[in-house]
Amino acid sequence: MTVAETGLRARTRRAILDAAFSTLTGNSGASLSDVAAAAGVGRTTIHRYFPERTDLITAMSEDLLEKIALATTRARLNDGTAIQALDRLLQEYFELGDYLMLAFTEPHIIDAADWETESPADRQLIAMIERGREEGSVDARMPASWVQQVMWALLYASWQQIRDEETSKHDALGLCLLAFHKAVGSA
Amino acid sequence: MTVAETGLRARTRRAILDAAFSTLTGNSGASLSDVAAAAGVGRTTIHRYFPERTDLITAMSEDLLEKIALATTRARLNDGTAIQALDRLLQEYFELGDYLMLAFTEPHIIDAADWETESPADRQLIAMIERGREEGSVDARMPASWVQQVMWALLYASWQQIRDEETSKHDALGLCLLAFHKAVGSA
DNA sequence: CTTTCTTGGAACACATGTGTTCCACTGTCT
DNA sequence: AGACAGTGGAACACATGTGTTCCAAGAAAG
Known part of the structure; x- marks a missing residue:
C-alpha cells in the first residue's frame, strides 16, 4: 500500500496521464481500456494508480x-x-x-x-x-x-x-x- | 408503417431533435432517456422516429x-x-x-x-x-x-x-x- | 360514439464499461 | 539463486445504455 515514488511508478503514472489526455481529446467517452492501450499498460494497472475513473479525471x-x-x-x-x-x-x-x-x-x-x-x-x-x-x-x-x-x-x-x-x-x-x-x- | 407527415408527427420529430441538440450540448454522452425526458416524450417514441442512436445523430x-x-x-x-x-x-x-x-x-x-x-x-x-x-x-x-x-x-x-x-x-x-x-x- | 393513429410504460435480451480479485510472469537488486 | 516490487491477463459481479416487443390509455378524425 505504501507508494514510495520509485521513479518507475512516477513514469508509469505519467504515461497513463498523457495517454488519458491524448485519448480523451476528441473522444470524451473513451473507455479505460482505450486509455490503457494508448498508454501501453494493462487496464488493471490503471486501476492500481487511479482506483476509480473520477480519480483519473x-x-x-x-x-x-x-x-x-x-x-x-x-x-x-x-x-x-x-x-x-x-x-x-x-x-x-x-x-x-x-x-x-x-x-x-x-x-x-x-x-x-x-x-x-x-x-x-x-x-x-x-x-x-x-x-x-x-x-x-x-x-x-x-x-x-x-x-x-x-x-x-x-x-x-x-x-x-x-x-x-x-x-x-x-x-x-x-x-x-x-x-x-x-x-x-x-x- | 406508413409515415404520412401528419403535422403531429412533424412536431414530435422536431421536439426530439431540439431536445437532442440542447441535451447533447455540454454532455455528449447523454443517454436517450435524457433526451426523451428533455423532449417530454417516452424513450420508446424516440426509437419509433429514429430506430438507432446513429439515426438520430x-x-x-x-x-x-x-x-x-x-x-x-x-x-x-x-x-x-x-x-x-x-x-x-x-x-x-x-x-x-x-x-x-x-x-x-x-x-x-x-x-x-x-x-x-x-x-x-x-x-x-x-x-x-x-x-x-x-x-x-x-x-x-x-x-x-x-x-x-x-x-x-x-x-x-x-x-x-x-x-x-x-x-x-x-x-x-x-x-x-x-x-x-x-x-x-x-x- | 367509434375507429384510427400515436403514445408511454413495462419487460426483456443484449452489449459494453467498471471495479475487484487472484495468479503467474518479468524485471531488479542483493 | 532468492526476494521483491511492479505488471498483465483472466474471471467475475455489477451497473448502465440500447434496441425490441407487447399492451393499455389517450387524442384526433370520421
Whole structure:
C-alpha cells in the first residue's frame, strides 16, 4: 500500500496521464481500456494508480492546473506592456497544445472541483489585462473577460488550423499572434 | 408503417431533435432517456422516429447543415464588400447559437458522413473570403481557411461569454463583431 | 360514439464499461 | 539463486445504455 515514488511508478503514472489526455481529446467517452492501450499498460494497472475513473479525471485536472500555473509564471506577466505580456502568455499556452485542447473541447471533464473557483493564474491574467486597458495597450472597449475569451478561442482556432489545414506549428502560432494582436490591441 | 407527415408527427420529430441538440450540448454522452425526458416524450417514441442512436445523430447532422445553408443564403455573400458580407454571416450564425455550439464542442458527433466533404456553404464562404483578400478588405496575410477558423472561434467565444460572464446577447454580438472586424480586416 | 393513429410504460435480451480479485510472469537488486 | 516490487491477463459481479416487443390509455378524425 505504501507508494514510495520509485521513479518507475512516477513514469508509469505519467504515461497513463498523457495517454488519458491524448485519448480523451476528441473522444470524451473513451473507455479505460482505450486509455490503457494508448498508454501501453494493462487496464488493471490503471486501476492500481487511479482506483476509480473520477480519480483519473481529478488527477488530470490537477496536472493541467499545474501546467497552466507554470506557463503563466514563465510568461512574466508583469514585465513590459500588457500586450507584450499577452503575446508571451499566448506562446506559452500554445506549447501546451494537447493538454489545453481537452479543457476546451470537454470542459465538463475538468470542471470538477478545483476549476470552479477561479485559479490564481486566471486572477493574475485578468488583473494584467486590466492594466493593459488602463495603460492603453489593450482596447478599452473590450471587458477583460472578453479579451481572455478571445485568447482561448484563438488558441483553439490555431490548433484546429494545424489539424485540419496542414499548417505548420510555426505558421499557426504566427497567425494566432497576428489575429490576437490586431483583435485586442488598441486601435 | 406508413409515415404520412401528419403535422403531429412533424412536431414530435422536431421536439426530439431540439431536445437532442440542447441535451447533447455540454454532455455528449447523454443517454436517450435524457433526451426523451428533455423532449417530454417516452424513450420508446424516440426509437419509433429514429430506430438507432446513429439515426438520430444523422438527422441532427442533416438538420444542422440545412440551418447553416439557410443562414448562408440569408447573408447574401455576394452583396457589398467581403468584410460586410462576413459581418452579415457572423450575425446569422450567431443566431443559430445552441445548434452550432454542438458542432463546435462535439465535432465527432457530427463528423459522420455529410460533413466530411466540404459543404456548399463552406465552399461559398471560402470563395467569398478569397474575394475579400483580392479586393483588399480582408487582411491578405491570412489564408482564407484561417479567417474561417477565426470566425468560428469568435462565435464560440461570444457564446461562452454569454454563458460564463452574464453578458447580454446584444453586447456579446457587438464584441464578437468588433473583434472579428479588427482581427481579419485589412490594416 | 367509434375507429384510427400515436403514445408511454413495462419487460426483456443484449452489449459494453467498471471495479475487484487472484495468479503467474518479468524485471531488479542483493 | 532468492526476494521483491511492479505488471498483465483472466474471471467475475455489477451497473448502465440500447434496441425490441407487447399492451393499455389517450387524442384526433370520421
